[in-house]
Amino acid sequence: MKPAGRQSITFRLTLLFASASAAVLLVLGLLIGNLVERHFDEQDMEVLQGKMELTRHALEKIRLASDLQALPQQLDDSLVGHHGLAVAVVAASGQTLFLTHGGEFPQALLANTSDTPNSRPIIWKAKDGVPLRGISQTVRTGIEDAQPVVVAVATDISHHEHFMRSFRSTLWSVVVLAALITGLLGWMAVRRGLAPLHAIKREAAVITADRLHSRLATEAIPVELVDLADTLNQMLSRLEDSFRRLSDFSSDIAHELRTPVSTLLTQTQVMLSRARTVDEYQDVLASNAEELERMGKMIADMLFLAKADNDLVVPHLETVDLRAEAEALASFYEAVAEENGVTLTVEGNATAGGDRLMLRRAIGNLLSNAFGHTPRGGYVRVRIGVQGDRIATIAVENSGEAIPPEHLPRLFDRFFRTDPSRQRLAEGVGLGLAITRSLIQAHGGVASVRSAKGVTVFELQIPLAPVPAHA
Secondary structure (H helix, E strand, O other): OOOOOOOOHHHHHHHHHHHHHHHHHHHHHHHHHHHHHHHHHHHHHHHHHHHHHHHHHHHHOOOOHHHHHHHHHHHHHHOOOOOOEEEEEEOOOOOEEEEOOOOOOOHHHHOOOOOOOOOOOEEEEOOOOOEEEEEEEEEOOOOOOOOOEEEEEEEEOHHHHHHHHHHHHHHHHHHHHHHHHHHHHHHHHHHHHOHHHHHHHHHHHOOOHHHOOOOOOOOOOOHHHHHHHHHHHHHHHHHHHHHHHHHHHHHHHHHHHHHHHHHHHHHHHHHHOOOOOHHHHHHHHHHHHHHHHHHHHHHHHHHHHHHHHOOOOOOOOEEEEHHHHHHHHHHHHHHHHHHHOOEEEEEOOOEEEEOHHHHHHHHHHHHHHHHHOOOOOOEEEEEEEEEOOOEEEEEEEEEOOOOOHHHHHHOOOOOOOOOOOOOOOOOOOOOHHHHHHHHHHHOOOEEEEEEEOOEEEEEEEEEOOOOOOOO
16 A cells, blocks of 8 residues: 555656646747737737828828818828728817827826837727727927827727637647647656566566565566666575575584483483482583583573674674784694694784784684694694784684685584584684684684685684774
8 A cells, every 4th residue: 555645656757747748838929929920019019000101191291280180181191991990180279180080098198298119018998898909199280380299009809809808728738738639648658668667667566585596577568667677686595595594503503412401301300210320410511511511501602693794793893902812722733633643833023903802712713623623633723913004813723624705704604614523622613713703703803714725724814903893
């Protein structure tokens, strides 16, 4: 269900197309209308000025007052065939010397005292509702010492107004129709343009937790959507990897917990099957305590990894002398090295910004792992150095059987073991390397491994200067 107030892209683009076309047509129509109306104005002014010139010429020919009697006839003759034209001649005294039959002129037009026509014509309506446009000016006659007369000329503009009303009505109709048609065409174009998105939606809808291996096809989609499809495919790859890791983790943890739980349950049932001596009870309780301690350590490690996955492991940053930490751990492992006939050495110097206890734990995990896989007569070497001018490196190298290349990418995974049957320094649960990687990542560093020709090297890269976690 679409949330209230949220509009679809199709609706928005359709509305945009319709509004844009309506606005363009409206502006174009108004522009054309103004040009047509201006043309009518200029056409009317040309006619009015022509009749004004004719009337002025007729008045200039009058030399005697008696000649004014012939003026009406002359002007009537000049207006023959010019329907809609009206002329008025008014003397300075207010006497109307000539007025076209049925002509009506406003007083503002007849009161003009300028000897040039109005710069802007006056528009008015006659008593019968006919719209008129007119101009006026004062004109001198040929009679000496005579006052100038006011000549007013008007023309009927009802045809022009009718045309403009019809034009505006047609314009609005075309704008509305064009908006509807453009909106429909825009809707069809948008629907067609968004078809690849709907296809992506249909493909994504069938991807479930059981089908995370499926990917969106990118061959037939437009170039603009390729990046989106690639991003979704990358997200699916990450989800598939996360689900695989979660499934493996669940399976591994069930396997790891089943053995000690079964051992505890079996021992307890055997002890309860009949009466036992105090020594026997103590032996079983001691064995149970060892199993419970191992389980407690595994659970604590799992909780730590869960915190690391959610960026909750925040190192207490300080300057750490890596050589001193490595030598302190080497002293702890000297007895083990002697017992197993393994040579242990520490080389190089470097300081890094980090949490002393976390870094010691990371190095200790690598040493424990190295001793667990180094045969008698072999060696374990810790090499400390600086890479470039910003990275401190700690490499724990041990001799022994090389790790197959296909196992290297998963060595830092939880509960992963290349060969569970191999001898270990202590019974582990397969979380040491995973914890080491989480500790180094919390410092903004990187953990890596390489193995070839009987030599395995685990390397930790840590920033030299103190930096915020996950920088």
